Amino acid sequence: MSGRRTLIVTGADLAPQALELLKDLDVVYAGKTPQEDDLVALCRQHDPVAIIVRYGKVGAAVMDAAPSLRVISKHGSGTDTIDKDAAKARGIEVRAAVGANAAAVAEQALALLLACAKSVTHLNARMHAGHWDKATHKSVELHGRTIGLVGLGAIGQRFARMCDAMGMKVIGFDPFAASLPAFIRPVDLATIWRESDAISLHCPLTAENREMLNAPALAVCKRGVIVVNTARGGLVDEAALLKAVRSGQVACAGLDSFAVEPMTAPHRFHGEPNIILSPHIGGVTGDAYVNMGVGAARNVLAVLAQSAVAAHA
Structure with missing residues (x-):
């Protein structure tokens, strides 16, 4: 382990432009079709401070496996695959890359x-x-x-x-x-x-x-x-x-x-x-892939920066 904070991506990749923004975090990929058990196991292993959601669902079990989790950021605009009530109850921010696609x-x-x-x-x-x-x-x-x-x-x-x-x-x-x-x-x-x-x-x-x-x-x-x-x-x-x-x-x-x-x-x-x-590819273009990745990364960094300020207040 590097000792650096970890971010989990519920997918197999992220745009290079997004990764450049996230260079101070260790990025771990969950693969193309992550199931809840996979995400729980990864969270227990890495205790991420952030999750970028591309595929699959993030519910209470995943959140409880990551006590350091501060933000769940959607790689896109729809957050219905994230249990927002569970996140709110645990003080975890949920953000979307609104307008990116x-x-x-x-x-x-x-x-x-x-x-x-x-x-x-x-x-x-x-x-x-x-x-x-x-x-x-x-x-x-x-x-x-x-x-x-x-x-x-x-x-x-x-x-x-x-x-x-x-x-x-x-x-x-x-x-x-x-x-x-x-x-x-x-x-x-x-x-x-x-x-x-x-x-x-x-x-x-x-x-x-x-x-x-x-x-x-x-x-x-x-x-x-x-x-x-x-x-x-x-x-x-x-x-x-x-x-x-x-x-x-x-x-x-x-x-x-x-x-x-x-x-x-x-x-x-x-x-x-x-x-x-068509197989839910409306938002799947080269440009949207970059825009959604960058938007999701910026949302992660914004919430982590807020958390850092609050911790030192």
């Missing part, structure tokens, strides 16, 4: 929206099979349509600008958002479901909003609505969504996140032509 995720949401509206994957498959559907296929024109956004943080607002630039009417629900740009009309959740031609989710997952997009919500949507989710899979009742897609109530769904990840196989969505899937 906003551009990447907003672009993924736009890609999924366009793929749904323009039948990109379906037409691609038909073309490769030798078909020419020009005389029979009509795509959806998004100009003039209403996009309803649930969540208006950094990602939601960036996506809203993209939709506004395409001539879409943008409505949004977020009880915590303030000073919204003029092109976003704030509404309640019921209005989102009722008025939207397309719905895109951009909010964190909480106990209160779990499966918010459920059978009753889908039933009051416009028939043929498009659903996009690049946030958290737990926001959607997957069985209800599948039923709505099969009935035509939802014309197409573009999904980048799922209730259980990695997605189990076989899965109810597999083979569904009107559900477009």
